[in-house]
Amino acid sequence: MGEFDIVIIGAGPAGTTAAWHLAESGLKIALLDKKRFPRDKVCGDALSGNTIFELKKLEEKGLNLSFFEEAVKAYPVDGLSFFSPKGI
Ligand SMILES: Cc1cc2nc3c(=O)[nH]c(=O)nc-3n(C[C@H](O)[C@H](O)[C@H](O)COP(=O)(O)OP(=O)(O)OC[C@H]3O[C@@H](n4cnc5c(N)ncnc54)[C@H](O)[C@@H]3O)c2cc1C
Incomplete structure (x- = not known):
């Protein structure tokens, strides 16, 4: 592995988005995750x-x-309901 300016641990939405923005500024980013x-x-x-x-x-x-x-075409959503654990 070469040298990096920043190493981000965790390639979930937060780490991935941070890596994307930082890489745009010319920094060399390593994005690592324990999962495949x-x-x-x-x-x-x-x-x-x-x-x-x-x-x-x-x-x-x-x-x-x-x-x-x-996905939006395959699974269109036309409503949303929230319920508390008591069902109200
Ligand atoms: C049951 C459930 C349903 C959800 N439904 C929705 C939804 O419908 N819509 C929505 O917008 N959000 C939903 N969320 C919330 C969403 O999952 C989180 O907001 C989002 O994943 C947070 O992103 P993150 O990058 O902060 O963390 P994560 O997505 O948790 O990413 C962290 C990453 O770090 C890695 N990691 C952790 N420790 C290490 C380590 N020591 N070394 C290397 N890698 C490591 C993990 O493998 C993981 O890939 C849901 C969450 C849950 C639990």
Whole structure:
């Protein structure tokens, strides 16, 4: 392994996004994770407005979001309900 300016441990959304932005500034980044990717990740498959805003910013910089568009077409969502543990 060569020399890096920054080593980020953890390639989840936070580490990956940080690495993307830092690499843009010309820094040499190493992004490490203890798991092999693609990994299984427990998720509700929901994206908040803020998440979409951040993803769109990365798309402008070259991130390919076509798989999201395919998923939206395959699994359209037309509503959302929140329930407390007591069911109200
Ligand atoms: C059940 C569940 C459902 C969820 N559903 C949603 C949802 O529908 N929508 C949504 O937006 N969010 C959802 N979330 C939240 C979302 O998963 C987190 O907000 C997001 O994953 C946090 O990103 P992160 O990069 O901070 O951490 P993580 O995604 O946890 O990434 C951390 C990474 O660090 C690695 N790591 C940890 N320790 C080490 C180590 N010592 N050495 C090397 N690597 C290491 C891990 O392998 C992991 O890949 C859900 C969370 C849970 C638990």
